[in-house]
Amino acid sequence: MSASFASALAAAREAAASQHYPQGALYVVATPIGNLADVGLRALHVLELADCIACEDTRHTQALARAYGIAKPAGGWLSVHQHNEAAGAQEVIKRLQQGERVAYASDAGTPGVSDPGARLAAAVQAAGLRVVPLPGPSSITALLSAAGAVGEESGFVFQGFLPAKAQERQQAVQQLAGETRAIVLLEAPHRIEALADALVPLGERGLTVGRELTKQFEEVATLACAGFPAWLQASPQRSRGEFALVLHPVAAQADDREPLRVLRLLLAELPLKTAVKLAAEITGAPRNTLYEAALREKES
Missing domain, CATH: 3.30.950.10 (Tetrapyrrole methylase, C-terminal domain)
Structure with missing residues (x-):
């Protein structure tokens, strides 16, 4: 364990251990995208609690777990990545049906969002089993x-x-x-x-x-x-x-014609101030601008 994270694991146990973590559930765990300090306390606790950690790259996630002081036996790791996700999902489902808690982590960030994990979550749900999200880092x-x-x-x-x-x-x-x-x-x-x-x-x-x-x-x-x-x-x-x-979003192009059209219709039926007030509320155009336009309409 990295000395700097010794207290983090203890804090995770203190903060998260009192919550309920059902057996036979898949826990989708968001992991840091670069800065190890971004890991969540619930993520640490579930990674330690899980009977099995399924992950995109076992070498990468094992190194991550060691940094936090989390160790699993050889049978506690399962590789589930882009090229074997369908077969890996069946192994995860088998373990869940046996009552195991399985945590899934991609190499970085939140699984299932442009990373493996979506097909796994869908397969687990289709089998009538629970998927529990543990939100956290995302680019x-x-x-x-x-x-x-x-x-x-x-x-x-x-x-x-x-x-x-x-x-x-x-x-x-x-x-x-x-x-x-x-x-x-x-x-x-x-x-x-x-x-x-x-x-x-x-x-x-x-x-x-x-x-x-x-x-x-x-x-x-x-x-x-x-x-x-x-x-x-x-x-x-x-x-x-x-x-x-x-x-960035494309800025909407203002259409000056619509507020003036609404204003003219209202001026035909209502006093000037009332028409300006309603036209501003309907179109969102500035009231001062509409008032000046209304004066020009009256003069013409």
């Missing part, structure tokens, strides 16, 4: 929280990785151009320059780039899509590490 929500691109008035679309082939990737970007909401993308370092070139046609649309999130050399920058290749080329370091990106 998607981490970058969204810093991008300032999603507000109460708009949502976002999770796109993930675009196609690897150039023509298919370009077609995907053309489709994204028609999406006015914020869009979350993920990319690997060996393809980031190709993605940057593909996004150039989006011009001045805002883009927030998150590189090596939560790690020592974390970098978050907001720029125009057209300037993304130049930003990468400004430093050799910027093409290294894992990337999460947020395409």
Whole structure:
């Protein structure tokens, strides 16, 4: 165990042990995306409590568990990754039916979101067994929280990785151009320059780039899509590490004609001040602007 996490495991036992953790359940555990200190107390407790830890890469997750002082016997590990998820799910279901608690962790972040785990969770639910989420680190929500691109008035679309082939990737970007909401993308370092070139046609649309999130050399920058290749080329370091990106929403184009149309209809039936008040409430246009327009309408 890393000395710095000795107290974390004790705190996890103290904070989470009193809760109920049913047997025969799959626990989907979010693990750090780079900074080991981001692990949740419930995640630590369940990783220690579980009869078996299923994971994308047993070597990676074993090293993570050792850092926190968590050890499992050889039979307490199960490899469930992209290429064996269907078969691995059946082994997990077998263990759950025997009353075991199984924790599932991908290499980093939240399983089932652009990582293996979705088919596993679906198979367990289809077998009538329980899936318990343990939320925690995610590059998607981490970058969204810093991008300032999603507000109460708009949502976002999770796109993930675009196609690897150039023509298919370009077609995907053309489709994204028609999406006015914020869009979350993920990319690997060996393809980031190709993605940057593909996004150039989006011009001045805002883009927030998150590189090596939560790690020592974390970098978050907001720029125009057209300037993304130049930003990468400004430093050799910027093409290294894992990337999460947020395409900002497209600003709605104001239509001045609709408020004036509503105002004219109301002026035909109501006093000027009442018409202006109702037109502002209906269209959201500034009342002062509508009042001046109403005066011009009366004069003409």
